[in-house]
Amino acid sequence: MSTDTKKQIYKPRPVTGFPEWLPEVRLVEQQWFDHIRRVFESYGFCSIETPSVEELDVLRAKGEVDKEIYVIERLHKDENDKSDARLALHFDQTVPLARYVAQNFNELVFPFKRYQMQRVWRGERPQAGRFREFYQCDIDVIGIDTLPLHFDAEMPAIMWEVMNGLPGMENEKIQMRISNRKILIGYLESIGINDKSLITIVTNAIDKIEKNGLEAFYTNMHQVFEETAFDTQEILIHLRDFGTLAARPYNNADELRDALERSRHINTSHPTIKTGIEELCAVLDSLADLPDGAVVADLAMVRGLDYYTGTVYETVFVDDPGYGSICSGGRYDDLAGSYINKNLPGVGISVGFSRLFARMVDQKKIDVSRKSPAHILLVMTAEERRGEIAKTAQILRARGFNVEMYHAAKKIPDQLKYASRKGIPFVWFAEEDGTHQVKNMSSGEQTKTDPQSWVLPEGYARHEAA
Amino acid sequence: MSTDTKKQIYKPRPVTGFPEWLPEVRLVEQQWFDHIRRVFESYGFCSIETPSVEELDVLRAKGEVDKEIYVIERLHKDENDKSDARLALHFDQTVPLARYVAQNFNELVFPFKRYQMQRVWRGERPQAGRFREFYQCDIDVIGIDTLPLHFDAEMPAIMWEVMNGLPGMENEKIQMRISNRKILIGYLESIGINDKSLITIVTNAIDKIEKNGLEAFYTNMHQVFEETAFDTQEILIHLRDFGTLAARPYNNADELRDALERSRHINTSHPTIKTGIEELCAVLDSLADLPDGAVVADLAMVRGLDYYTGTVYETVFVDDPGYGSICSGGRYDDLAGSYINKNLPGVGISVGFSRLFARMVDQKKIDVSRKSPAHILLVMTAEERRGEIAKTAQILRARGFNVEMYHAAKKIPDQLKYASRKGIPFVWFAEEDGTHQVKNMSSGEQTKTDPQSWVLPEGYARHEAA
Known part of the structure; x- marks a missing residue:
């Protein structure tokens, strides 16, 4: 369907009276x-x-x-x-x-x-x-x-x-x-x-x-x-x-x-x-x-x-x-x-x-800091490690956490910036040696952790669906 | 608006193609x-x-x-x-x-x-x-x-x-x-x-x-x-x-x-x-x-x-x-x-x-035994005890259970029958002396219990919204 001719654009307007949210x-x-x-x-x-x-x-x-x-x-x-x-x-x-x-x-x-x-x-x-x-x-x-x-x-x-x-x-x-x-x-x-x-x-x-x-x-x-x-x-x-x-x-x-x-x-x-x-x-x-x-x-x-x-x-x-x-x-x-x-x-x-x-x-009385239900962004360090990192994602998901894996093996600062833009509160590093670290995006604190035992710090529970 | 003339009844038909469930x-x-x-x-x-x-x-x-x-x-x-x-x-x-x-x-x-x-x-x-x-x-x-x-x-x-x-x-x-x-x-x-x-x-x-x-x-x-x-x-x-x-x-x-x-x-x-x-x-x-x-x-x-x-x-x-x-x-x-x-x-x-x-x-492949999200029907033994029994209801609700209080001080068998018709799995007795009993409607077993510590037996969790 792609042609060289300029695309015909129909720019939609919001329809008054029908609310829609980001x-x-x-x-x-x-x-x-x-x-x-x-x-x-x-x-x-x-x-x-x-x-x-x-x-x-x-x-x-x-x-x-x-x-x-x-x-x-x-x-x-x-x-x-x-x-x-x-x-x-x-x-x-x-x-x-x-x-x-x-x-x-x-x-x-x-x-x-x-x-x-x-x-x-x-x-x-x-x-x-x-x-x-x-x-x-x-x-x-x-x-x-x-x-x-x-x-x-x-x-x-x-x-x-x-x-x-x-x-x-x-x-x-x-x-x-x-x-x-x-x-x-x-x-x-x-x-x-x-x-x-x-x-x-x-x-x-x-x-x-x-x-x-x-x-x-x-x-x-x-x-x-x-x-x-x-x-x-x-x-x-x-x-x-x-x-x-x-x-x-x-x-x-x-x-x-x-x-x-x-x-x-x-x-x-x-x-x-x-x-x-x-x-x-x-x-x-x-x-x-x-x-x-x-x-x-x-x-x-x-x-x-x-x-x-x-x-x-x-x-x-x-x-x-x-x-x-x-x-x-x-x-x-x-x-x-x-x-x-x-x-x-x-x-x-x-x-x-x-x-x-x-x-x-x-009246700006609601908290609009999260653009994603994910609790955790899993950092992707190398494309060939995707399968291995996905295993950590599945452990965390099975434990009830919402986990997004970053989509490409980009630089760490890019991945942190993405988490921050989406309002994902924790960034997780599944290291090659089998150890894990988690970074709290609001405090900046980064600590050793384990996917089988990590829990959401207090104050995050109210964001949960389940 | 009430008059002695016979009511005009418009008997509605189901509208084809618009599903609706019990x-x-x-x-x-x-x-x-x-x-x-x-x-x-x-x-x-x-x-x-x-x-x-x-x-x-x-x-x-x-x-x-x-x-x-x-x-x-x-x-x-x-x-x-x-x-x-x-x-x-x-x-x-x-x-x-x-x-x-x-x-x-x-x-x-x-x-x-x-x-x-x-x-x-x-x-x-x-x-x-x-x-x-x-x-x-x-x-x-x-x-x-x-x-x-x-x-x-x-x-x-x-x-x-x-x-x-x-x-x-x-x-x-x-x-x-x-x-x-x-x-x-x-x-x-x-x-x-x-x-x-x-x-x-x-x-x-x-x-x-x-x-x-x-x-x-x-x-x-x-x-x-x-x-x-x-x-x-x-x-x-x-x-x-x-x-x-x-x-x-x-x-x-x-x-x-x-x-x-x-x-x-x-x-x-x-x-x-x-x-x-x-x-x-x-x-x-x-x-x-x-x-x-x-x-x-x-x-x-x-x-x-x-x-x-x-x-x-x-x-x-x-x-x-x-x-x-x-x-x-x-x-x-x-x-x-x-x-x-x-x-x-x-x-x-x-x-x-x-x-x-x-x-x-x-194909009758889904479980339609529950007409209510209530886990517990609280028995009403006397209308004057309603306020007191409501306190037990609130303790159980605060602990995440869905609780219906029976609506009238009828005979116990009537209240049990109601729970059974609605598919409410547990019937609770908050006795006057401050003790509690819970009856499992599928096994018939009735045991002493406490609203602060009772938990849903295994197998009921999948009915939960939360």
């Missing part, structure tokens, strides 16, 4: 995935993966989706061939989970505890600068008809362990916020707000209290209720009481109970509110062992109104709450009602992996 | 990925991932692609918005690698050794029963201008270790076949076959010798060359000689050299043939440590004629060669010439992961 960044991304998987599995969650696509009708079985969907189509499609159902890339892992559980219902053991770490796609406009392809890491527990409340406490405990163990996140201060949807819904019910569109308006306004402040909330509510048949003054008295409650976090169940008791206009014996408080307090009590400030109750939290029915979670950077939630979820009554005639309550929580990882990369 | 199968799939990754990294290959999509023009930069491509499109696309380049799902990992290397050329250290384990997509007709989404596991080494030949031997050695270590493949007899494209190309050149379409016809016929036999090959060649200006008798004498050579495998370099010396009509001093033989013999010599029959030279092998320029590989089941190659690749002169004005030779090899895995699943 090897040294990818290596840390793998450590993140490994860590998350290790924590999820340590709690007994099994892995599943679903195809990247679902039938478009499956994605829309619950009604029109507000997320932007990518459909896929064969480039050389036969226009007359209608046998193929229309396929689209999934936009989250919850719809595929629901479909999976419905389809494999008889094969699964319940409560079904699964984790899923896959790419999802959103057909966002490229100029918005958002990711159009990204990883999510989800855990969910699904029961049949009922699901014990202690799972609602297990979710944030697992995610706390996940997020605080991610390499590079050591100095980030994060906080998980928990609420229970029943308190807000029961409260609105108790003051006579049953109209769906009004509920949406009020909850959206409550959601913005953190951003815009209480006064803006009251002004807004005043305007809204003046247009209704409600007694605006009376409603505002109630809403002020709830606003005051919702404007601050509660560190534990006792603080929350005290505040609720002191609030004069919230009817804590209303059955829905009462259940919500009991559930939320039970979850907070179960999380009492986490560090101070790890978890707070936040009654202003509004997430996925149509979807969640009890406990809800979100997670923020304490110093940058405006960045939004990096880990969210909650309890739902009915996972797969669109696909199967069973009542399958569940609770789940999800890390927006790629968004969080990209932030840490942007 | 948790117990997925668990083994993860073991496969872990093993493959471990081997790749032990040789110093770094991981990269590329987006699922490329610009359609990037995929087609080398010319029209014969693979079926899936394009993606936003469902609610603004028909007037032409700002978006047309995007398509990648059909292999080689084109993305080429684009990646071109784009990040200045950031990479060469020789660039990378592995990639991602899904690829082919827009096959659904009725063909082929996978339309599947995993491939690739390794490639890319040099600048030159790349030492010993990498050509490293590739099959790595893949031998990969394939023979996959759980469930223990009893499969596989064989890697190696050839060097230069021998065939040089040979055709030496007998005057320079015409591209004629080369394609002859090599395709050689490729079918294994399937159709030598006589069919000669008959076919007779017909072909009668239509040309060649002296059919003379060409046939040569082709018979090559056919005889190519119809059998060679276990090592000596056998191959002997056979070539004995063949009267092959000009082994022709420069291209000579280089091909030297390279192939050097690769075979480097692989001499592999078990007998692991690797053979097979001169009839024809793979990706336009692409590979030297060493080529394929891998078959010895008892079922007709199934086709499960691991293939070769040496190429120019990886990324369509995207960058550099000469980047490389050598790579790829396992068709999903096709191989699905075969082992279909």
Whole structure:
């Protein structure tokens, strides 16, 4: 194929919204995935993966989706061939989970505890600068008809362990916020707000209290209720009481109970509110062992109104709450009602992996010193010794080390420079007389050693996959 | 959203060609990925991932692609918005690698050794029963201008270790076949076959010798060359000689050299043939440590004629060669010439992961006894002891074990049954008096133990992720 004519070059541009990493960044991304998987599995969650696509009708079985969907189509499609159902890339892992559980219902053991770490796609406009392809890491527990409340406490405990163990996140201060949807819904019910569109308006306004402040909330509510048949003054008295409650976090169940008791206009014996408080307090009590400030109750939290029915979670950077939630979820009554005639309550929580990882990369908080998983570069002193040196490589590999043999019998300084450029921490010399030396590239120290007994010095273990 | 009206159910069908596994199968799939990754990294290959999509023009930069491509499109696309380049799902990992290397050329250290384990997509007709989404596991080494030949031997050695270590493949007899494209190309050149379409016809016929036999090959060649200006008798004498050579495998370099010396009509001093033989013999010599029959030279092998320029590989089941190659690749002169004005030779090899895995699943050769990664089910004797029992769980988790706490204080037999249905191998009793007992579910044996010192009995380690 090689000709003398000048090659035709098509210079590729990066595709906006589809993240891609250099090897040294990818290596840390793998450590993140490994860590998350290790924590999820340590709690007994099994892995599943679903195809990247679902039938478009499956994605829309619950009604029109507000997320932007990518459909896929064969480039050389036969226009007359209608046998193929229309396929689209999934936009989250919850719809595929629901479909999976419905389809494999008889094969699964319940409560079904699964984790899923896959790419999802959103057909966002490229100029918005958002990711159009990204990883999510989800855990969910699904029961049949009922699901014990202690799972609602297990979710944030697992995610706390996940997020605080991610390499590079050591100095980030994060906080998980928990609420229970029943308190807000029961409260609105108790003051006579049953109209769906009004509920949406009020909850959206409550959601913005953190951003815009209480006064803006009251002004807004005043305007809204003046247009209704409600007694605006009376409603505002109630809403002020709830606003005051919702404007601050509660560190534990006792603080929350005290505040609720002191609030004069919230009817804590209303059955829905009462259940919500009991559930939320039970979850907070179960999380009492986490560090101070790890978890707070936040009654202003509004997430996925149509979807969640009890406990809800979100997670923020304490110093940058405006960045939004990096880990969210909650309890739902009915996972797969669109696909199967069973009542399958569940609770789940999800890390927006790629968004969080990209932030840490942007802020240069991850260690990008290693362009290779190799622990050891084996020096090649002469091409005819390659077979012999390879034997040392195999001994070290069998002992669990990652070993690259240098590719040519170049000068030693060239080989050291290569190790240094790739960030390989140790350079090994298998001498002709059968002795071995290993050089620690960061300290410069070179010592006698043996391939059968050498161990990685402390501090290197966290780079390991295995 | 809950109403009294009957739920509308959309019963989902499996989407043909997009594999999906139950948790117990997925668990083994993860073991496969872990093993493959471990081997790749032990040789110093770094991981990269590329987006699922490329610009359609990037995929087609080398010319029209014969693979079926899936394009993606936003469902609610603004028909007037032409700002978006047309995007398509990648059909292999080689084109993305080429684009990646071109784009990040200045950031990479060469020789660039990378592995990639991602899904690829082919827009096959659904009725063909082929996978339309599947995993491939690739390794490639890319040099600048030159790349030492010993990498050509490293590739099959790595893949031998990969394939023979996959759980469930223990009893499969596989064989890697190696050839060097230069021998065939040089040979055709030496007998005057320079015409591209004629080369394609002859090599395709050689490729079918294994399937159709030598006589069919000669008959076919007779017909072909009668239509040309060649002296059919003379060409046939040569082709018979090559056919005889190519119809059998060679276990090592000596056998191959002997056979070539004995063949009267092959000009082994022709420069291209000579280089091909030297390279192939050097690769075979480097692989001499592999078990007998692991690797053979097979001169009839024809793979990706336009692409590979030297060493080529394929891998078959010895008892079922007709199934086709499960691991293939070769040496190429120019990886990324369509995207960058550099000469980047490389050598790579790829396992068709999903096709191989699905075969082992279909043939019931993988162990599907575990529906959960949990090693231990912790028995829940009373709901009020949950907090205390959770402490034992945390001790065991911190020691690297995967632990599920039973979700309710049900009768012990129910809890044992649950462990058994999920395939959790050990059931743990954290007694009220502070003593511990562990029951081995396969032997039935129950013994006193301690969470600080208990270890997994031998034979369970291979289930581990870490």
